[in-house]
Amino acid sequence: MEQTKEEFFHDFRQELLSSAEANGSFFLSEFMEKVANELIETGFSEGFEVCHFRAQRGMRVDGYWFDDEGNLALFIADFDNRVELTSLSRTEVAVLFKRLISFLEASTNKGLAQSLEVTSPEYGLARQIADRIDSIYKVNLFLFSERSLSEKIQELPNALVAGIPVTHHIWDISRIHRQQSSKNHKEALDLDFVQMFGKGIASLPAHLTTHSYQSYLMVMPADVLAVLYDKYGARLLEQNVRTFLQARGTVNKGIRETILKEPYMFFAYNNGITATAQSIEKSVTDSGLVITKIVDLQIVNGGQTTASLFHTKKRDKADLSQIFVQMKLSVIDSQQSDVVVPKISEYANTQNKVNAADFFSNHPFHVRMEGFSRRLWAPAKSGSQRETRWFYERTRGQYADQQSKLSLAEQRRFKAEHPKPQMFTKTDLAKYENIWDDHPKWVNLGSQKNFKQYAERIGREWEKSSDSFNEFYYKRAVARAIIFRNTERIVSNQNWYNGGYRANIVAYTLAMLGEITKRKKESIDYLKIWNEQEIDAALENAISTIAEAVNGIIIKPPHGISNISEWCKREACWKQLTDSAELITNKILPKFFSQLVSTDNILERRKADLTA
Structure with missing residues (x-):
């Protein structure tokens, strides 16, 4: 039975609260990223960067993205963690878009940027808009709302700001519900x-x-x-x-x-x-x-x-x-x-x-990962008796589709065996793996470009040795997911964290963790993390130490670079971090290093799984 709009709102809110708690993030940030991911997966936006800024002059912005075609996307939220589904009026829509346009207008010259803290995300955005003003072809304004539009209006008439065409897009809870409930889990064109x-x-x-x-x-x-x-x-x-x-x-x-x-x-x-x-x-x-x-x-x-x-x-x-x-x-x-x-x-x-088969959802690699995720039980966490599974979503909407024909009792059992926080997608997998194995720069370029890079690499490796993508590979991927999600929580809880650049900090923190262990010819004990389904205090302490050092480096880009998110996409940023690897290593407590396993040991485990 298809969910009502009210039921969808309730489930959406509960998932939001749960994921915000698990990731250690603010509800507003979690809401924006959750909706933005829907748009990225379905082609409405190429990416999303968090940037929360409010000013007394009526300006506001909650996120942005510049693409390669001269388009700028600016995002604003209508979110107050409401417990009941309520209506959003046309007047309120107009007010919210006006605040976003006010930020855009104030950013078109360097006046706004000059009044902001240079290490803040809003400074980087305002300055970049001013610097790119002549090459911006179109601005797409997105309003994300946890409410339901009281009138049948999804878009407002186009406008011009500083001579640039501006379009308005509204994503209220009803539109999100329609998209997730549709046959193909996307809004038909x-x-x-x-x-x-x-x-x-x-x-x-x-x-x-x-x-x-x-x-x-x-x-x-x-x-x-x-x-x-x-x-x-x-x-x-x-x-x-x-x-x-x-x-x-x-x-x-x-x-x-x-x-x-x-x-x-x-x-x-x-x-x-x-x-x-x-x-x-x-x-x-x-x-x-x-x-x-x-x-x-x-x-x-x-x-x-x-x-x-x-x-x-x-x-x-x-x-x-x-x-x-x-x-x-x-x-x-x-x-x-x-x-x-x-x-x-x-x-x-x-x-x-690029062989098309290397990236399609029905490629044997994705089918095999899906098979492992449906078959392998993850050990129960300490203090729990229940084993669970990690659900690999090979095609968009699989997690919801598998529950659609179940009774309420069967749905409860399914969710208990496959908790929503343990669902991960192809783009998630690409993010977890590329950080350690390829290059963190790709992760900072956005999920679609990162997935393209990952798929090309996996396609080549599959041709050489498909057998190497075995149970150990899958368990290691889940362990890396656990580390990644804990790192998001750890960064958010740090006293030095000011609410900006978390995605960049997380990506480079884990890349540095991999670099530091690689230089010692050692590795994280992934099977230990798989068996315990959590990270221990020594690894958590190492992550917080590295993250603080990474943050201190990336917020001080070379002279002439004003946007820190853009700096994080450059090769030179990673080189500057790796040049500091030894200094960062010396700050990590010895207990972390005592728990590492040799690289040879990891290779032996993977080979043993090949012949099992």
């Missing part, structure tokens, strides 16, 4: 071509009536694709294509040359686009069949073509009126989409340099 462009798109049917799906060949005007990409961005792209689109923010040189020099040859030279939809509406005109509406459009191949058309028009002022693109559209029933759409995307992308 529905297009009405007649309403948007005055006419439908020419097409030819390319299917037999006996088939369980429909296919159409469409001739898409390049201007239409550019407008759609401008309006919807990454939401147009199927998740794997969105994550793996090569060179975000850049233009394919061959495509650009054709657009500018031989636009009339574009249709002949370009391979076209492959897309899927849940349903369509069509009509017959004097010139033939046209598609007038598409429900849940997803481009599964041709993302770079689409992005390049948009960027060439934007940057080179290119005329796209004579350019048309072939699009193969497959209409897939929503009941089959979870299985069929990834296969279409996989087969359509096999010509790419």
